[in-house]
Amino acid sequence: MPRSVPRTYSSYCRDATALLGGLIRTARIERRLTAQEVADRAGISRGLLQRIEKGDLKCEIGAVFEVATIVGVTLFDADRAALPGHLQQTRDRLALLPKSVRSKAGKVQDDF
């Protein structure tokens, strides 16, 4: 039952995706790669690449990140080699946190 309501996004979320798409497009052109070339390399269709560069919110994150990797856009601003380290670090931190959370339903800020 995959969603009967269109789904909504915060503007920050939309901006972030659009920015990522723009960065990808910029990087691709600067490296003089055709859309088809990148699409093939990423194992996706040219149409999907177009949507990614346009900042379409409904693309697999895997496809987007893969393309970003290919054209040389760094995620997290983090050094490529440093990523696995951060990953382990995050896993360790998670191990220390409580397994489940009791919600006190305290009001939280919600201004996007």
Place this chain on the structure above:
Amino acid sequence: MPRSVPRTYSSYCRDATALLGGLIRTARIERRLTAQEVADRAGISRGLLQRIEKGDLKCEIGAVFEVATIVGVTLFDADRAALPGHLQQTRDRLALLPKSVRSKAGKVQDDF
């Protein structure tokens, strides 16, 4: 014709997604929010949130970014307010680049 072959991803891409998922989970727990709470707020199902936190590569980037926004994980390490500016900046840069690219088909590095 949505893909007959499973699709492959680079390890960097997998790591990045897993890291993002971990950061989201960490942030959620630290803020004492239940999975259901966050899922509702993001307008997604609890199951999808689970996959996002696990770093599943096949989730809409919109859903992932939305959740990240909600639990307070910053994308791009960039300041939240600064994002629209960067967006415009990227658009301007794109306007200066060539509209299309002639591939010289020069070999490119491909080591991930």
Place this chain on the structure above:
DNA sequence: CTAATGTGGCTCATACAACGCCCATGAAAT
């Protein structure tokens, strides 16, 4: 100029992601 090619934007068919609902486990609170 012309030819070649990259791009954007459609349509269509279909594999599959997301949903809702279920149960089992285990942590937290009483």
Place this chain on the structure above:
DNA sequence: ATTTCATGGGCGTTGTATGAGCCACATTAG
């Protein structure tokens, strides 16, 4: 100890994102 409830995972259904193919237009090379 007992109850409450968050979590992880499975299953069946269905809306939808994806890939393929096409076209028209723009851009670059020759």
